[in-house]
Amino acid sequence: MTDDNLRKSIEDIVFVCDRHYRNNPVEEKTLKQLEEMYNPVNAVWWYTSETFIYRILNRALNRQDFEVLLVFRFLIRDLYKQLANEQQKFDVPVIIVYRGQIMTVEELESLKINETKFISFNKLLSTSLDRRVAISHAKIYNKDIRKTSVLFEIEANARLQGAKPFANVTHLSQFEMEQEVLFMAGSVFKILDILRNENEKLWIIKLVLSGTEDNNLRDMFEIMKQEIPEETNISTVGDIFFQMGKYDQAKRYYKRLIKLLPETHPDISVCYINMGTVANETGDSKTAYSLFTKALELELNQSSLNQLRLCAILNCLGISTNDYNAAIDYHNQALDIQLNIVGYYDYSTAGIYINLGNDYLKQDDYDLALVHYNKALDILKKVLPDYHPTRAAILTCFANLHYKKKEYDLALDNYQKALSIQLVCASDHIEVGKIYKIIADIQLDMNTLNEALFNYRQALLVYEKASLNTYHTQIIEILSKMAEIHKKNENYELAIKIYEKLLSIQLGYLPWNDLSIAWTYKEMSFALMQERYVMAALNCVYKLLYILEGNSFPSDDPYIIWTKKLINGYQTIIDAAQNQ
Missing domain, CATH: 1.25.40.10 (Tetratricopeptide repeat domain)
Structure with a gap:
């Protein structure tokens, strides 16, 4: 990382932390010192100092808070590098270190029954070469009967391949008396034994460092190594x-x-x-x-x-306007600038050709759409590897073209190819959800219901994981179609469960009188009747009528008349059952 980029990264930390520590003289002083004095060779010193940096970084590592972790990316990188360099200085390959702490009884029991016999630490793990120092941390006065004292006894091989780095940081730390050995976040240990030492009145947990990486933090370290560009600007973290x-x-x-x-x-x-x-x-x-x-x-x-x-x-x-002719004009202006400054064979040029193709596709001008998509593909083949998200994007464009032309087999083939690339690049990216959904839409049109249901479920998983807040509209549409498939398959109980979930989202995000809620009540009433839940079905129809009247439908409106007839029909069934 260049000096300029390091300074910009530190500016990110100051920017994020300033709102937390404004008017706190001690932490404001720390921020100023960090901004003026930070050097990568002092990464361990900064981490071990008694400041907010230790607290905020370990909390972010524990919670896997990417927002904070990305802001602190330079410090994580520097800690990793410094520990790896210092690890080479061990005189002996294998060392024994200790860590004392207070642990809940439940946590201890979960370790005892741990079937995998492995334990991982998300945060940086501080240990000591001095057993007495570690025991002093375990023997902190504790009144809570739900907690107990434990001593981790850890064997670590400095020559072990595949393990996160660790090092003796005594000479780098602010606390030289503790003879500290620091393990990088994500370190994994095998549990050898857990036993009670009655003389010292604590539990001994014997561990050995493993070469297995912690899956929970693997993505974070991959981002640190690959996704963060060397040249940064003020919006890099958001990007x-x-x-x-x-x-x-x-x-x-x-x-x-x-x-x-x-x-x-x-x-x-x-x-x-x-x-x-x-x-x-x-x-x-x-x-x-x-x-x-x-x-x-x-x-x-x-x-x-x-x-x-x-x-x-x-x-x-051009992308955001609803005026198709204006979109083409915007994109042609952008293309002229791009070609004059950067040239034809550039990733960004391909992006503009894709957008122009989309513009023509919206106007049903399939020939011009294809011309521009082919230009984009020609560029991308030369500037990007096969498995890159933008290669998936151009395949999706070709698929959209075939879909609009009702060439469903060709559309499905291109969507599947795009999906295979996206799954390799980022399996939980929202684009994966979009592709699963459109594949399911096509399969629903083709009446291959079970395949469509599978892909709707996959899409739902991606959207729900991303954000219900942001994607409730898409989730509502997916749930509606899943319920429709269950009804076609005569799986009415499953359809009812989907409708219940659908209604909970609609009622949480839409106005009470939104007509889509009314139609959900209508469809749910039919599914309930198939299962003979007549009272529940009648309740749904009353809610349907309430929403229609809330939208000022006149009394002679066909929907109002039909709904009242339905209420009378259901009520007749209930009355007949009660008179038997």
Whole structure:
């Protein structure tokens, strides 16, 4: 990492932490020192110092809080490198270290019955070469009968391949008396034995360092190594969240930047571009267009116009506008700038050709759409590896084209190819959910119901994991179609369960009188009747009528008349059953 990028990374920490520690003189002083004095060779010293850095980083590691971890990426990298370098200095290959702590009885019992016999530590693990120091930490006065004292006795081989690094950091730490050996976050240990030492009145847990990586933190370390670019700017952390499909975190980060930066800041327009991109990806094109327009205004007011940034804004305006002719105009303006400055064989040029293809596809001009998609494909074949998310994107474009032309087999083939690439790149990215859903839509059209149901379930898993808040509209649509399939398959009990889940989301996110809720009550009543739940079905129809009347449907409206007839029919069935 260059000095400039290190400084920018530290600025990210100051930016994020300032809101927590403003008006706290001690921590404000720490932030200032960090900004002015941090050096990678002092990473361990900074981590072990009695400041908020130790607390906030370990909490983030424990919770796998990517937002904080990405901000602290430089410190995690430097700690990793420093521990790996120091590990080479051990005189003997195998050492014994100790860690004393208080643990709940439940935690101890879970270790005793641990079938895998492995334990991982998400946080950096502090141990001591001095058993007495470790025992002093275990013997801290404890009144809580639900907790007990434990001593970890750890055997670690400094020559072991595949393990996270560890090192004697006594000479690097602020606490030299503790003879500290520090293990990197994600270290995994095999449990050898757990026994009670009655003389010392504590539990002894014997561990040995394992070469197995902790799966829970593997993604985080891969991001640290691969996804974070060397050249960073003020929005880099938000950009990484966006690339990961974590749009809520990206949006939160960009919002903080906009609040912090003055409108004269040279990168302020980038924040609005990124905020607009998040809005567009989550289906809010109106907000996106407004944000892109603001970005254009800010960029045009800069003392010197950044042509590539102007190109990006024009491209984004084209994506978000509902005027197809205006979209083509925006994208052609962006393409002219892109070709003049960067040239044809560039990743970004391919992106503009894809957007132009999408514009023509919306106008049902299949030939021009195909021309532009082929140009994008020609570029991407030369500039990107086979398994890259953008290669999946162009396959999705071809699939969309075939789908609109009702060439379902060709559409499915391209969607499946795109899905296979996305699953390799990022299996929980929102694009995976989108592809699963559209594959299911096609299969539903083709009446291959079981295959469609499987893919709707896969899509639902991705959307629910991403964010119910952001994707409730898509989740509602998927649940509606899943219920429809269960009804066609005459699995009415399953359909009822889906409708119950669907209603809970609709009632949580939509106005009480939204007509889609009324139609869910209607469809649910039919499923309930098939299972002879007549009273429950009647209740649904009364709620249907309530919503219709809440939308001011007149009394002679066909829907009102039909609904009242249905109520009378269900009531007749109930009365007949009661008179038997």
